Amino acid sequence: MKFFIDTANLAQIREANDLGILDGVTTNPSLMAKEGVKGNDAIMNHYKTICEIVDGDISAEVFSTDFDGIVAEGKKLHAIHKNIVVKVPMIKDGVKAIKWFTDNGIKTNCTLVFSAGQAILAAKAGAAYVSPFIGRIDDSGWDGVELIAQIANIYSIQGFKTEILAASIRSALHIIKCAEAGADVCTCPLDSILGLLKHPLTDIGLAKFLEDAKKM
Numbered sequence: 001m002k003f004f005i006d007t008a009n010l011a012q013i014r015e016a017n018d019l020g021i022l023d024g025v026t027t028n029p030s031l032m033a034k035e036g037v038k039g040n041d042a043i044m045n046h047y048k049t050i051c052e053i054v055d056g057d058i059s060a061e062v063f064s065t066d067f068d069g070i071v072a073e074g075k076k077l078h079a080i081h082k083n084i085v086v087k088v089p090m091i092k093d094g095v096k097a098i099k100w101f102t103d104n105g106i107k108t109n110c111t112l113v114f115s116a117g118q119a120i121l122a123a124k125a126g127a128a129y130v131s132p133f134i135g136r137i138d139d140s141g142w143d144g145v146e147l148i149a150q151i152a153n154i155y156s157i158q159g160f161k162t163e164i165l166a167a168s169i170r171s172a173l174h175i176i177k178c179a180e181a182g183a184d185v186c187t188c189p190l191d192s193i194l195g196l197l198k199h200p201l202t203d204i205g206l207a208k209f210l211e212d213a214k215k216m
């Protein structure tokens with residue numbers, strides 16, 4: 001399973017990249033706004049900087065919701081760097097645009113996916129990634145991980161090549177459960193990735209080894 005970091009914060013991207021286990025980055029308009037990135041030039045420069053830090057797929061989201069606008073924006077984003085993946089919402093014109101990008105050799109990440117039906121449409125249009133929002137599904141009383149398993153099963157039966165990118169991850173447990181359910185990628189906040197490191201027995205064991213090392 002690949003690890004992406006789900007943030008536009010450059011310090012966190014650098015920290016995750018330095019761990020040596022990072023395969024890519026996902027951003028969205030809320031994450032970009034949180035970092036105070038404002039205006040077209042600043043947005044383009046921010047994506048360029050992320051591409052310079054991480055050698056992997058970097059999802060950059062379009063704001064347009066009509067076919068022509070999505071395609072125009074996607075072309076500009078794709079021109080920033082070869083690793084930019086155009087992130088397109090799961091709407092009618094979005095599906096149409098994903099097909100256009102696929103036919104023109106531009107990778108896409110279909111975002112805001114909350115059902116198996118939407119995941120089938122994204123795969124049919126040729127999206128490189130489909131992003132089911134696990135945490136937001138859990139928030140609404142459904143089981144996000146179950147959706148990952150359902151999509152993995154459908155894609156395997158049908159031979160779809162689209163990679164399942166588990167998004168809206170809220171914890172280390174989410175990452176483990178998504179790995180079990182067949183996610184190809186997990187895009188996670190830094191805290192959830194670092195949460196995988198933690199076990200009290202590791203800390204207790206290390207303290208004892210270090211204490212005994214002094215007697216050696």
Ligand code: E4P
Binds near residue numbers: 027
């Ligand atoms: C990533 O591609 C998504 O935009 C992101 O994971 C959404 O996460 P949230 O539900 O925590 O906002």
